[in-house]
Structure formats: structure tokens, C-alpha cells
Amino acid sequence: MSTRILYDAVVGPGANEYYGTLVVSNIHYDGGGVVNIKEFLGVEFLSPATVAATDINASTSPWAQVNPEASNEQIDPTTYSVTAKLIVESGVSWAGATINIGINGDLTKGPDRYVTSFVFAADAMPDTSGTANIDCAASSDKALDSLQQAVTFTMGGRVVSVTVPLGETTPSKVPPGTYAVTAADLATADETTAATAQASPSSVTVVAGETVDVGVTYGAVARYSAIDVTIGRISPLEKEQFLVRVVEQGSGKKLAEFSSPNNHTTSLRRLPPSGTVDVSVVGTTLNNVQYSFDNKTEELSPSLIRVSFLEGELKTSPIDITGFATLPIVVTADVTLDATISVRLTSDTLVYTQDIKAESSTTDFAAPVGPGIYTVQAAGILDKGTVYVVNTAANLTVTQDGRTALRLTLQRGANLHVRGFPGFLSFGGCSDLTAGNEADFVAARASSIFKHAGTDGAGDSGTFLTDDQATRQTIALARSVEAQLADGSTVLPVMVSYTCNMSGGNPADHLQNVDGLARSFANLILSLNLANATIDDQHPVPAGCVINPGFIGACQQDGLSAGYRMKVREPLTTALDYWGVSAEIPGSVTEDLRGYVLAVNWLIRTVAPAVTFGWPVNLWGVGASTWVYQDDDVADAAQQTGDYAKTLGVFDGDNMPDFLVVDRYEADDFTVRAYGNGYCYGPREWGRFFDFCAALSARLRFPIMPWQIPSSWTPLTTDTVNDDFDSQHWGTGGSYIMGDAGINSDYRNINPKILALRFSSSLEMGGTAENIFTRAEPFDLTDPAYAHFPLRGIFAVLLGGGATTGIVASVGNPQPWVRDKLYTYMENPISLNE
Template identity: 55%
Template sequence: MKILYDAVVASGAGEWYGDIVVSNLRHDDGTPVQVNQYLSMSFNSPAAVASTDITVLFVTWAETTVETDSVQLDSNLFSVSAKISVTAPHTMVSGDQFTIGVNGDLTQDPDAYLKSFVFAADQAPDVNGTAAVACAAAADSALASVAPVVKFIRGSEITAVTLAYGKTTNVTLAAGDYTIQGDDVANSDGTVRAPLVISPNPLTIAADSTVSVNVSFGAVQRFGALDIAVGAVSGLENETLSISVLNKSNNTTLAAFTSRVNTTTKLRALPASGTAQVKVSNISVNNVNYSFNVPDVTLANSLQTVQITDSSVTRSQVDTTGFISVPISVTADATLPQQVTLRLTGSDMNYTQPIAVENQNTTFSVPVKSGTYAVSAPAFLSGGAVYAVNVPAEFTVGSGATRLQSATLDMSIERSANLKVPGFPSYLSFGGCADLTPNNQADFISARASSVFKYAGNDGAGDAGTYLTDDPATTSTIDLARGVEAGLNGQPVLPVMISYTCNLSLGDTPTMLANADQHACSFANLILSLNKANERIDSTHPVPAGFIVNPDFLGACQQGGFGPDYAMPVRAPLQTALDHWSVSATIPSSITEDVKGYVAAVNWLVYTVAPKVVFGWQVNLWGVGMSEWVYQDVDPVSMAQQTADFINSVAAYSGSNKPHFLAIDRYEADDYTQRAYINGYCYGPREWGHYFDFCQGLSRALKLPVMPWQIPASRTPNTTDQVNADFDSQHWGTGGSYIMGDAAIGSDYHNVNPTILALQFSTAFPDMGATAEDMYIRSEPFDMTNPAYMDFPLRGIFAVLLGGGATTGLISTVGNPEPWTRDKLSAYMDNPIRFDDSPQRKPR
């Protein structure tokens, strides 16, 4: 029998909070509902519902316990399951009621929530319906062995169903509204393809009912396919070849790409007929000209392989009369077993020379043609440390009259950041922001995260007006990290707390710096959080937690001109905090009453109270005055150097109490939300490249491991994604696609959803361009097919922390709830980039 009920939104509900009151449970035949062990319910809500949000009030008192589970379906819709257990049998009466507190807006379309309840006594409620999916016969014999797959999508819930040709597949789904997606059916080499035609779509599944879905196929498409296999071409082991494939009949470009030796590039969706020309650009290296002759290919509806080997190459020696021997002077911080490839790139000749990592004087192995060359040599890893190779940007050989001797090319190899930061793994790791709701643990496990971060205290900003007696945020974040560890079979997961002792994020820097009472409270609250971390030290967790201290402090002081000697109270509030927690320690005389002394005080306090934690300060793009430089033709390294100079001026990483890393903020917002683009933050590939160049510049200047922090992990919607006219709540963005790689966007901005491309930017930030389309055009050429993180360790980046309080990261309860980023990171963890001496993967 069906259980009926009455439900209303209690008076006083508003935009941010409201109560649902449910009462008068009874069967549809009027008989009372008998609960012997538990009553279960399922309903929709605009926000997650915790067990503490449900209050049970029976007319006759009964002891009850409540369990809940919330699954986010979209930005403002959650599916909630609740179980109310009783210690003794209970017969429901009309006056029995449940009050459900909801941290969301119940005033908009309240019936969507009030009419969604389904109840059951002593069993799970029947909230499921059935989709009967009838699949047509295979569209082509070449596709007969390729099973079609459709996905029923309800918010973040995705149910994939494999179909059988000519048969009906019944799918059990929770009641609700669904869209259905299905990729084209294609054979393994992509030469035969048929699109799915799905009807109806979207559709509604009702509980205890069946709806029919028909899947047929559009017109079969036939293509050609080529695998361009570049073999071990001798002499070009360190070179990149430029290859194009042309339609011989009209000379149009079918594909253009670069390739290293021993690499195969797969080209798909080519014409199924005609003739293709494969052209490899000539290249000149070390006084040898290499030209290529690759036979034409007759395209067909099949996969063909084109081999480019030594037999495809003609080599011709260059006359080196008048060429010059170029000496190289190498200075190295250490003698290491690695070799570095030194490269000169000229207008018509390139030179490479392997250089042993040691102090030495050597020469290029061949004489060098007169001219001006761009000089490069890559950084490398050894023993977990980055070694930066410094060479001049340009080098001129034989300037002026012909000379038989060359100036010496100076090359220095310097040890830079040590990427092995205590508490973090010895590979490039990813973590995310937590909101401490029930689904966090499952989400972080799904992403195979290595860290979780959360703001300490009650208000997340230092609680400057009170001395806290407890810090559940710190305790719960550590608990969450330990729970994720257990779910990942012991993979270490570090909790990272964000702690303010002087909150300059809201402006009014002079007033905030001068407030000794607030400093005392916040110093004390940092001690509390550090003590909570100390309590969790054990043999498995010698580093109990990480801390990022005082976001925006260094940036605000740098931007506002509050230098190291700017006066502020330091010693008295610090002593008050020590006394509050009975910490017996003498404040060093080197801690002075100014900004530099304040920075020293924070560093000393962390080492004094919790010497086992790992911590770092945070900086911003806008510390140099504004962040819009990222859109301009400004050298990010020069911006980084200005920031590094300020950090050094306040001695943030000097002395015996040095922090372990530096966190670098972009701006905590998904790029295609108003919080971001209205405030001047919407990055295309060009701007993200500038941001990570800034990170590298800081790491090099300070020789510190750096952590991009609060980075939006939202992806860019492609032409197949459903983008609302008002898409703000969908939390689309660019950071996830850039960092994780997004083949659906690839190298063509026309793959971006047209609704996004049409987004208008504010005229207040003219450097952004007029539209999102302008942003991508400005970035050309770009290619986001592969991840940008491949060279992060060489940039000095040891970890990336994603998301924020209102920004897409790794949890489904904030921002875009879909599993895209979690799935990307889970796949990455199959083979993470380790900080060892092995060759680094090539950046895209």
C-alpha cells in the first residue's frame, strides 16, 4: 500500500533557509502506518540534508535515530534518503511529524520538494521506474560487433547502459527527469560511424512505471584513417618534425601536427577517397640537411599506416668552410649523472650538444655557422629537486667581420626547488577543497586525492573577535583525510588547513594591521588549530597536517606599499596568545614591531607549537598592483620577480623557521560564472600559460616548491553539452580543461559550445576582449588535447589544490557536480608523475 502524507513549508522560509514539516502519514486505504524497525523516506531538496537537520516529534514519545544521505543532482537539487530507526514498534498517528531544516531556498517552486516524498516502513521506498530501451538493428555490418552505449543523465548521476541490436533493454532508474546521451557507434579505427537517434529525449521516469525509449541510427558515415609512424630516424633523436597531410586534388590541409621520432600519430575522419600527400618539413641539424620523401597515399575506407624511416630521408652535409668552433663554459651546483641537451635554433640551421652536468669547459662537437641563435636547455629533476639550466636567450656567432673564434657560451646549472615536501607524496599530487558534507569522503576517494583543504576555525578567517575553545573544522578535516586514506587502502592523504592571523582579504589594510586585539585572538586560534593537529601525530602520520597561513596578506602588503618596516603591533598580541594557551616560550628579540616582524612571528609560532606540521605562505597575481597583466604582453617572470623581491624583503622564507612551500592563488571562481568574468578573471589557454609561467618564475626566484591553490577545476562545455541560456549555475570554466587536458576541445575553439563563445565581457577590462571567442582567438595556436600538468614538476610545482567554497573542485556539493575532474585524476593516479631521476614526460 502507498503511504500518503501532508507536507508544508513552515512560515519564515527565505532565500537561504527554510523548514519542511511532514505529518499525517497514513496508507492510501486510510489504515495507520506501522513502523517496527525503521521508517525510510526519499525526497528532493535544494540543499544537502544532514541527520542533524531532521527533527522527529511523535505524539507518543519514542526513541529514534536518524541517518541521511544526499546526492547532488545539479547545482540546486539534491536527492535525499533518510532512515528513522525506532527502538520499539510505533504506530504513526496524524500528529506525528518531522521537521526538516534545509539550507536552501524552499520558496521557489516549493511543490518540487513537497510532492517528491516517498515513504516506506521497514523497507526501502520504491522510488524506481523503468526505461525500456528498444535498439534498432546495426546500421552497418562493420558496426555489428560494436555495442551502442547510452547514458541516462540526472544532474551528477550518470547511468551508462550497453544495448543489444534488435533487442529491448530494461533499465531501472530512480524517478526523475533525465536527458539521454549516446556517442556515435564507430568501429575501432573510426572508418565507419553512425550517430544515435534517441527518442524521447529528455524524458521523465515515474516511480513504479515504464517508459519506452527508441534508439535508432542516422546515416552511416565512412572515413579514411591514417597512422603516421615516425621511426628511429638517426640524427634526429632530439628533434621535433613538422608534418602536414594535404588533399592532393585541391591542396587543402587535412591535418598538421608535430612528432618526435618513434611516435605514431593517429589521424581519423579523413576522406574515404582521393590522394593524400604527406609532407615533412626539411630540417637542418648539426650541419646536416634532412629532407623527406614520403609516397602519396590513396585514401580508402580503411586504416592505413604511413612509415617514415631512415629510408624516407635524404641527408646532405653542409659546407662548413668559415664555420666557427664555439666554446661552452659550464658551471654546475652539483656533479650529476644526467646530460642536458643544449640547443641553438637559427633561421636555417640548428645545433644540439649533449652536456654532462659538471663544471667543465667544452665545445660544440661541430663548427657553428655564423648568425644569431635562440638558446635553450631544459630543466631536469634529480633526487627530487629541480635543476634549472640558465643560458642566454640569444647568442651570436661570428658577428661583424668573419671571425675564426667565437665568444664563449656560458651555461649554469643551479639547484632550485626541492619538490619532496614533508607530508606530500613524492609525485605531482592533487587535492581539493572540502565542505565537510557527507559525500566528501566518497568524492575524494573517487578522485584518489592526495590532500584535502578547509578553512580553520568557525568563520574561516581567523575568528578575530573571539578566543575559540574548539576547532571542529580542523578536527573534521583531519578525520575526513583519514577516512579517505582508509578508502584508498592506505594511500596517504594530507589535511591542509587555511589559517588567518591577520585577514587582509577584505581590504582596509592599515586598520587591520593596527588591531592588536584581533591579532591576539587569531594568533590564539592558530595555536588551537596547531594543537588539534599535534593530537593526531602517530607512526603513520608523522606530519599530521599542512597549513597555508594568511592568504592575501603578502599580496595586500605588496600592492599597498606596506613594506617590511611598516609599524604594527606584534609582540604583545603574540604574548597574549601564548599566555591564553599556557605556551611556555620566549619570543625572540628578532621579532620586531613591524610587517617583517609579524611575518617572523607567524613562522616562529608554527615551529614553536607544532614543529611537525608543514606550512607555507600564499601570494597573489595582483600583488604587483593588478592582475590584468596576465592578459597583456607582459613577461610573467618579471611579475614573479617583483613578488619574489617583496617576499625576500619581509624575510618570509629566511632564518631558522623557514616555511616549506609557497601557495599561489589565481582567483577562486569558475571562469564562466559572473563571480569570475565580471571581476576580470576568465582565462583562455594563453592566460593560463601566463599564470603557470608566473608560478615557475616564483619557484626559480625563491628556489621554493610552489602550490597553485584554489584553482577552478571546471571544464569547458563542448558543442554536445547542454548549456543553459543562463548558465551561471552550471559552473562551466576553463581551468579543468586546460590542466587536465580536454580532447573534446583540442586545438579548435569552434569545439567550444557557441553559447559560451558568445559570452560578453565587461568593458571595464578591455584586455580581456569583447567576448569569450576573442579570448580563444587571442590564444591561437593552442592545443588542450593533453594535460598541461605534464611539465609542472619542472616548473617547481609539487601539488595543485583545486576548488574553493563556491568553485568547482573535487567534491560534488560545490560548483559543477559532474565527475569529470574526479575521473581525470583517478586515471592520472594510475601513473603519476614522480619526482625521481627518470625522464620527464613531454609538455604539450
């Protein structure tokens, strides 16, 4: 009997551009045999949108419990490959079975593509792959003989990479589809010998069960020099950065320029194979001492050259301090700490640093300070979980007459110990509840998992829900992940819940929808009740809640005052009665916008006092988010946002939230969804975004969680980037937050296809992607920005969103880059205590 499984499939009635169903029936073997399974029915199919396990409903005859699992892979901008397991508790026949699959996308355009795409297997996953026979030429240089050739098949977001030996034909399994085929340069580890590789044909269509041929040939072998530049452990300058230049003698051509920290090696590759270069460290001053190294001259050759600058080679000389002034540092503090404040002054030619006691005092800089204009930096202090904020002017003009003083204030800020979250800076990610999520969160050692509650993910204002599978499954997923973490960590499920969905704007319309408000209040109670049911000794905080994204920002943007009139007590009473909650609504819940915010806080604390929760504010609440590109005062935008939230009563009374959420925009920066809407950040903009978080935390003395932050990264010149790379979900957030030594401080290390991306819809971003990096110079992405997050009042970060790269491979860029970064971070996470 044939093992090929046939079926009938149609698009269900009522499909439109937003939603439809795929209905599968008459599942049978070719020849008419009945499909019987012992454990599960495996299926693959195409969809215009992602499919969650909760979207799949299978009914068998006779009836049997069917538990779906699902994962998604984006293969082009409008198509997803869905893999599902339909698990049964006992053997069952699929004769007479029907599978209904809800699709949050448009099935009306080209429906045949979807209904004919199903492939089934009994008690196994379908093997839909074809074979690519890769005929790889032999190398033409003995230095390359022992290497293997990397060949990449790319179809939208699907990237299949294989390595094959040289001088052989190797069959490789590839899923079906039409792919661009590229072959990476063949190069030694130090890239001193390299040959360009050419894959032919450059595009192939792979069909299940069939074979295609791909050839790889090589161009001429090229020779290069390589230099590893090491800055040793330089104790007098242990906190300084060193500017290094490599310049070609004679022509004066700059071959490389980068910054390096203490005790660090920077690798430079594919330099000219011959010639003479000067490697220099730009001299610096510190506290009136000039520090310098002699230049080093190297003869380039096709080999790896190692150049070191060590402490024993450091030259010092005093600076003439004639006319320099004594500079008092005046500290005004509302606390006294057993700690020090690190102060740094930087001008065009001079640098001064000093540590002073964290208390009210007046202390002179140990070294006289030269007259001039200085940039001032003074780091805050983290002590026993509390941030202490140091405020000072950004610039200081030191005069020769000695009348200048540097004034600092030290004040208590946010307590970063938030209920339910760990005692270290933690990272969580958005889930789409598909099968691969569990393994991805384990691989990243995530501390929290986020998912929108309910059915429509926005409060379900049109219906009173009787169950919330999203909440149930998110809690179950968190428990499953933490069970696999060897260190015994807990994982907090966090539901994104709406009692009023303003993400689409028009706040007044939503605030006046009394019936919708009542239903959404009730649906929040349902999610909270489900969380309450999972409280145990290991989970006294069963879940978290991000409540009403977009609400405060939309009200602020529309200029709605706290006294804006609306019905609050009626919809709240309806919701309480629906679930039989007997609690007296306090008198502070008035019939206005402020009363509504207080009602939300009261409801959460009344129904689920153990749940930890936070309100989001938005970067664009001040009217628009374009200020981040300009020179507007970050602190002013933070003050406006924080003060508005305070007028609404977010932080009033005994029911205030546990944390504040800061929302940018959920989109990977190098996708049209982001830059087409004015969101494409470089190092400067990311720095200003996190400055906004810091200023908001300092003003409100409240802990901050940046939310829906894209963790997509910027590809290097060595990465494979499609000509149309939108579906690859490249971006900048991951590179900034996690650090990327491959970029370092030189944007020329970024893939040129990315740098050439042109912007047409936002003058603020600049003409091309290259501009977002050049305007940020000097920048340095070598080290992770997260090292400074606790001092900015940040206790946790949520990565990703419903269509944005986060932690899971099923959304955004599927590669393990960020999971690997987080796994490494969790080897030594940053304590929130000090």
C-alpha cells in the same frame, strides 16, 4: 500499511538571501504509522546550495545519536539535489523527531520548491527515479548492427548516460527532472561508417514512479576514410617533435596538421571517403644535418588506412656550413653536479642541441652554428630532491664573426622534499565532506585532502570556537582514504586556515579589528590542537595548513608596507590565554604588519611544530592578474611578488613555512564565474602561470604548491555539450595539466559550442574562446604538463575548490575524467629525486 513517508517542513525563522534553515518534523507513514528504523533514515531533497554532513542536525525523542552523511549533485545553476543518510547507533522511532538543515543559500525565493521536495525511506535510500522507455530503431547498415546506442539525459550538471540495443524498446531508470535528450552518432570504432542519431522528443520531464517515452531514429549512413599515422622510433631524433600534414591532391586542401613525438600513433577520423592525399612529415635540421622523409600518397576509401614513417626510411644530408661560427657555451655554476645540462637553440630554419657538464666550464657547441636569431632553452636539473636552476637569455643572436657566446648560470634552487608530502610529485583535492568524497579520493589515489577549517571557513572572527568539526572530519577522512589504498600510502589532511580573512579585500579594516584577530588566532590554535591529538608512529606529521589565502596578495595590491602599524601582541596574547598556552611571545613580534606575519609563523611552530604549513601568494598581487594574457615579463611579476613576501618576514628566522602556495582564482574557465572575472586560460596562459611558479621558486629557493587549480577539461567534438553549458563546469586546466591526446595540437578537435563562447568583459582574453587557443599556436596538449613541474620547483598540486572541479564528484564536473587520469598517473608517479 503504506510505506510512503510523509512529513511537515518549513523554512526556519530569520532566513535571508545568504543563509536559512529547513526544519522537518512530524515524520510518519501515510495513514499515521510510526517510522521505526534499525540503521538509518534515507532522505533526498532540493537545496539552493550544497549541504555538508555538518549542516544536518537531527534530534529524536527519546534521544539517540544520529550521524549524518551527505552528498550533493548540481542539477542547474541554482539547485542541488542532496542525498543524505541519517545513521543511528541503534533502532529508533522518528515520532517526535526534528531535522534542522543549515543552508548557505537563499531559501526566501520560491521556498515551496525546497520544503516539498523531501523524500524519505526507512533503512534504504529513497527510489525517486522514473523510467524512460527508449525505443531505438534498427540500423540501416550491417556494419552498425552489433553496436549499442548511447543516449544522454542532461539537466545542468546532472548527466545520465545509458546504452541500449538497436531495434528494441528498453526501460532505463532516470532521476526526476526535466532533461535535454541527445543521442550520439552511431559509428564503428574507426568511424568509417556512421549514422546521425536523433532523439525525440529532445526534452522530457521525468517524474518519480512514472514513465516517459523516447524514440531514437537514424539519418542516412555516411562513409568516411580513417588514417592512423605512426612515427616510429627514430633514434637520431628521439627528443624531437615531428610536424605531419595531410593534404588533398589537386585542391591542396589541408585535411589535418599535427605534431607527433617519437614512437607514437595519431588517429585521424572522418576524412573524405575518396580522393588522393599526400601524407608528409615536415623536414627538420639538427646539428647541421637535414632529416626528411619522402611523402606518402594514399588513396582514400571507407576503411582504416595505416601510414608509418620508420627510421629505415629516414633521409639525411649535410647542411652547407660555410660562414657558420664556433659558439662557446660558458657555464658559471655555484655547484658541481654529476649531471648534464641540455641546451637547445632554435631558429626559423636551424636547430642545435647539446648536453654539457653541470659545472663551471667553457665548451664549444660540437657543430658550427649558423648566423641568426635563436630561441634558447636550457633545462634545469633535479638531483636528490633539489632543483638546480639554469638561467640564460631567452634569445641569442649568433654573428658570423665568431664573437658570440652562450652564457648560462647554474645555481641551487628549492628542496622539493616537504615534510608530510610524499617523495613524488603529488596531487590533492578539495573536499566538501560529503558521503561520496571517500570513494572519489580512493579512485584518484590522492595524496592529500584540503578543507577550510572552522565553521565559516574564513577564521570565524566573530566567535571563539569550542570545536572544529571541519578539522576533525578532514583528518578522519584522510585516514579512511589511506586505509583503502592498497599501496600503503599516507594521505595528508591539509586545513585552510585564516587568522585574518582578506579574500574580500579592504585589508586595513581587517588588520585593525583587534577582537576579530584574537578570535581567529584562537580558532587556529584549536585546529592545530586537534591535529596534534592525531600524531602517531605512522603520522609524525599529522596535518598540513595553508595559512591566510589572499593575505599577502591583498596587502601587496594595496601597497601596505611591512611597517604598517597595527596591534599584534594584544590579540595574540588573548588567544594564547584563551587556550591556556604558556609561551613567551618573542620580541620580533612587533606592532606592525611584519610583526603580524612573524606572529603567525611563531604561533604555528609553537603550538604544533609537527604540522607542515605554507603561505599563499596571489597572481594578482602585482595589481591585477591580466599580465598573464600580455607580453609582460613573467620573471618580473614573480620577483615583485617574492620580494614583497620577503619584506613581510614570511621567510625570516627559525619559524619559516615549509612551502609557498600560489593561488590563481578558484573557478572553472568556461563558467561565467571565471571568464566574467577575467580568468579563462588557454595553453599560453597556463604555461605563463606555471612559468610564474618556476620563477618564484627559483628566486626564493622555495618549493611551490599551486593551489585551487581547476581540473576541469575541454570537451571534444564527440562530447555532449549543452547550449547553455555553464553548469557543466568545462574548463582548460585539467586538459593542460593532465594532457589530452584528443585535442593534440589542433583546436578544431574542441567542441564548437565551446569555441564559439563570446567574452564581453575582458579584452585581454580575446573575443571568443577560440582565440585563447589560436593565440597559443603552436601548442600541443598530447602529453601532461605535470612532467615538467618538479623542474619548476613544484612538489604538489591542489585541484579544485569550493565551487570548482577538483577530484570529488560532488563539486564541479562530476564525471570521472580527472580521477581516471590521476589513477593512471599514480601507476608511475614522478620522483622528486631525479
